[in-house]
Amino acid sequence: MDRVAWILNLREPFGAALGRELVSRGWNVIGGDPEASDPGASARTEDTTDAPDRGRAEDGGKRSLSDWLRQDQASNEAGAACDNRPAAYGEIEGSGGETDGPKIGENSQVPTGTGTSGLNDFEGSVAFGPETNERRTDEDSAAADIFAGEAGQGRAGNERAADTAAAEAGAPLGAGAFAEEAGGPGSDGPRSDGASGGPASAAAPLPGHGRLRAVPLDASRPGALEQAARLTAELAGRIDLLVLNAGEPGPARGEALPAAAAESAPRDHAPGRLGGTQSAALEGAPASGSAGANPAEPWSSPFDGADTTEGRLRDYATYALTPLQAAERLLPLMEAAGGLKRICFVSSHEGSVSAGDASAPIGRAMARTALHMQAKLLFNDLRREGYTFRLYDPGLSPLRSAAPIGREAGGSAAAAGDAMASLPSLTAESARFAAGFFANPHADEGRLVLTGSRGEEWPF
Amino acid sequence: MNESSTHTGGNAVVTGADRGLGLALAEGLVARGWRVFAGSYLPDWPQLQELQARYPDLLVILPLDVSSDSSVLAAAAAVEERTRSLDLLINNAGVITERSEDSIRIPQDYDEMMRLYQVNALGPIRMSEAFLPLLERGELKRLCYVSSEAGSIGKAERTAWFGYCMSKAALNRGVRMLFDRLRPEGYTFRLYHPGWLRTYMSGTRNEEAELEPAESAASALEYFLGSALPWDDKPHAIDEDRLVMRDYQGREWPW
Numbered sequence: 221m222d223r224v225a226w227i228l229n230l231r232e233p234f235g236a237a238l239g240r241e242l243v244s245r246g247w248n249v250i251g252g253d254p255e256a257s258d259p260g261a262s263a264r265t266e267d268t269t270d271a272p273d274r275g276r277a278e279d280g281g282k283r284s285l286s287d288w289l290r291q292d293q294a295s296n297e298a299g300a301a302c303d304n305r306p307a308a309y310g311e312i313e314g315s316g317g318e319t320d321g322p323k324i325g326e327n328s329q330v331p332t333g334t335g336t337s338g339l340n341d342f343e344g345s346v347a348f349g350p351e352t353n354e355r356r357t358d359e360d361s362a363a364a365d366i367f368a369g370e371a372g373q374g375r376a377g378n379e380r381a382a383d384t385a386a387a388e389a390g391a392p393l394g395a396g397a398f399a400e401e402a403g404g405p406g407s408d409g410p411r412s413d414g415a416s417g418g419p420a421s422a423a424a425p426l427p428g429h430g431r432l433r434a435v436p437l438d439a440s441r442p443g444a445l446e447q448a449a450r451l452t453a454e455l456a457g458r459i460d461l462l463v464l465n466a467g468e469p470g471p472a473r474g475e476a477l478p479a480a481a482a483e484s485a486p487r488d489h490a491p492g493r494l495g496g497t498q499s500a501a502l503e504g505a506p507a508s509g510s511a512g513a514n515p516a517e518p519w520s521s522p523f524d525g526a527d528t529t530e531g532r533l534r535d536y537a538t539y540a541l542t543p544l545q546a547a548e549r550l551l552p553l554m555e556a557a558g559g560l561k562r563i564c565f566v567s568s569h570e571g572s573v574s575a576g577d578a579s580a581p582i583g584r585a586m587a588r589t590a591l592h593m594q595a596k597l598l599f600n601d602l603r604r605e606g607y608t609f610r611l612y613d614p615g616l617s618p619l620r621s622a623a624p625i626g627r628e629a630g631g632s633a634a635a636a637g638d639a640m641a642s643l644p645s646l647t648a649e650s651a652r653f654a655a656g657f658f659a660n661p662h663a664d665e666g667r668l669v670l671t672g673s674r675g676e677e678w679p680f
Numbered sequence: 681m682n683e684s685s686t687h688t689g690g691n692a693v694v695t696g697a698d699r700g701l702g703l704a705l706a707e708g709l710v711a712r713g714w715r716v717f718a719g720s721y722l723p724d725w726p727q728l729q730e731l732q733a734r735y736p737d738l739l740v741i742l743p744l745d746v747s748s749d750s751s752v753l754a755a756a757a758a759v760e761e762r763t764r765s766l767d768l769l770i771n772n773a774g775v776i777t778e779r780s781e782d783s784i785r786i787p788q789d790y791d792e793m794m795r796l797y798q799v800n801a802l803g804p805i806r807m808s809e810a811f812l813p814l815l816e817r818g819e820l821k822r823l824c825y826v827s828s829e830a831g832s833i834g835k836a837e838r839t840a841w842f843g844y845c846m847s848k849a850a851l852n853r854g855v856r857m858l859f860d861r862l863r864p865e866g867y868t869f870r871l872y873h874p875g876w877l878r879t880y881m882s883g884t885r886n887e888e889a890e891l892e893p894a895e896s897a898a899s900a901l902e903y904f905l906g907s908a909l910p911w912d913d914k915p916h917a918i919d920e921d922r923l924v925m926r927d928y929q930g931r932e933w934p935w
Contacts, residue, residue: 529749529802536797540846541790548784573833573853573935578860586801589853590846593833601783601839680833680935 225461227251234614235465237651243431252437439542445549459553460560464543532583539587564610564658565595569678599668608665614650615673688713691766695719695746696773698728700879704897710735717759719744746773746803756810765817771804772826776881780841793843800847805854824870824904825855834934859923868920870904873927899928
C-alpha cells in the first residue's frame, strides 16, 4: 500500500495519534509541525529543488530525505509489519498496493459495513468489538524497539554525523525529531504508556518509523503553507487523504488546567458567564457595557483572552481559515490519477448550532461552525470531481485533550464509556476510530455529516 | 416636513441604517412611533439624513462601525446618555465581497474573509454584548439579527462564497450561544433571512434581486416586534424558547 495521508498539525495530540494510527495501518503520513518553522530549514528545502551539490545548506534537505529512505529499508530488515513495502512511495500504481493492507477494511473495494449508520460502518467502531480493534501486539512492540535501536545506529554510524545533527535541528524530518512527540499526551495508546517508564523508550519512534514525516508548518507564518506544499510534493508527489485538524496544541502537558474543570461542568458554568459580563458592565464605567473591551473578566481567564475580539479573530483564523488555506494550497497535489481524493475535517460539536452547548468560548464555537460551512461548500464543489469528504468530531476539546487525566464533558454523547480512562487513551481510541472512518469507504458519500468518535451523528 | 413625532413606541437601535434594509427598518419603526438610534457607517450617504429631517424627534443618527470595539462602545455610551433603557436591538449591518464567486481553485482573499467575519459575525455579537446593560432595563429585551440563508449549512448549495457563507453560519452559532445564555434571563431572539433584496450590499444597487427592501422590512418588523407570526393571526404563535431562522415568508430554515 502506498497511500499518502497529509495531516495539517502533527503536534496536536489527536493529529499525532491519528498519524501513528495511519502508519500502523500501512499508510505513509506527512504532517505539519507547527513548532519547527525554522527559516533556515525552509531555505534548505527550497535549495534542494534547484540543483544538487549546492553545498552544505542543500545537504540538509537532501539528507533528511535519504535518511528517510534508509530508515524504510532498516525497518524492512528489522522485520516490521510490511515486508513488501516499496522503498519510497510514488513508485507503485494506485491499484497495486490495495491488497497489501494487513487489516480489515483497508481494501477500498470491500466496504466494511452494511451502510446504515456510522456505528456499523467502520473498522474501529464498536460493532467490530475490541478484539478487532487491538492492533498493537507484543510482536509489534518488539519490532519497534528493535527499530529504535537500528535507527539510532543508522544515524550515528553515518559518515557525516555533524551534518546529521544540523539536519535534525533544522529540518526535523527524521524519526528523531519525533522523540518528543512520541511521549506527548495522547499520542500513544495505553499500552505504550506502560512502556514509557524507561529513559530509552522516551525516545521511542512512532510505529511504522520511516513512514511518518513532518514538514515545518507554522500556518500563521506567511508562505508556510506554500513551502509545506512544495516539500510535500518532493516527498510524495501526491496526497490521497488530506486531514485538516485545525487547532492549536493545548498548554504544556502536566499543567493544571482550570479550563478542563470548567468545561466538565458546562451547564453550571455557562449562565454565570454572561451574567458576569453584565454585572461587570453595570458596575463598571457608566459610559459603557464593557463586555467586548475588558479582557480581564474573571470567567474568561481560563481561555486566556479568547473572548476578546482579538481572541475571536485568532480562533477564526486558526479553526476556519487555516484549513481553507491548506485545502487551497494542497488541492493540486490531490488531483493525481488513482488518488483517493478524500478531504477530512476535524472539528467539534461545539460548532453545531442546534446541539452544541454554550460552554465553549463563543469565538471558537463560531469558528467551528464556519468550518462546517466551509466543508459543505467544498463538498458541493469537489464532489463533482470525485472527491469524498469526512467531517469528524474526535470528542476532545483542544484544551481538555491536553489534560493529563480527565473525562469527557458531561452532556457529550461522545464521552468514553470508561469514565476513568485517561485522556491519552481517549485520544488514541478516537484516533483509531478516525483512521477507519477516514480511510474506509462510506456507505453514503452523498451526505456530509459531522460524525463523532462513537459513530454518532451531530446535526449542524 | 414633520410627519409624526410622538414617541409612543419603545427605544430601538438599528445597525447599518444608512440605506437598504436597515434604512427601511428604521423608517418602519419611526413610523410606528418608536425612537430609533440609527447606526450610520456612511456619513456622506444622504438617505438617513433625509429620514432624520422627517422625524427629528424620533430618529437619532448614531455614528457606528460594528467591526470596531471602540466605536461600538462609544455608540452604547452615546445611547445611554439619551435613554435609560432599550427595548429592541436590530443587528442588520452586513457586508459582502465581490470575489464571492471564486472557487477554491482560485487563490482566495483571506483578508477579505477576515473583514466579512469581523462585520457579519462578530459585529452583532459585539453589539449585543455592549448593549446588554441597556436592554436589561428595557421592557421587551429583544435581540434581532439579520442573517441569511447563506448561513444555512444544511441547505447550502453554493460551491464558493466561502467568506460570506462562513460568516453567516458563524453568526447563527453565535446567536444560538447568546440565546442559550440569555433566554433564561428573559431575553427574546429573532433570526431573520431577509430574502434577496435590491440593495447596495455589494456597493451598487442590485436591480436583479426579487424584493424591495421595504417589502422585506415590513415582514421583518412584524416578526421582530410581534409575538404573533405575520402569516397567521394566532397571538403568541412564536415559541420564544426555540431559536429558529425564518425568512420574509415565515419559512423556517435549517441550520
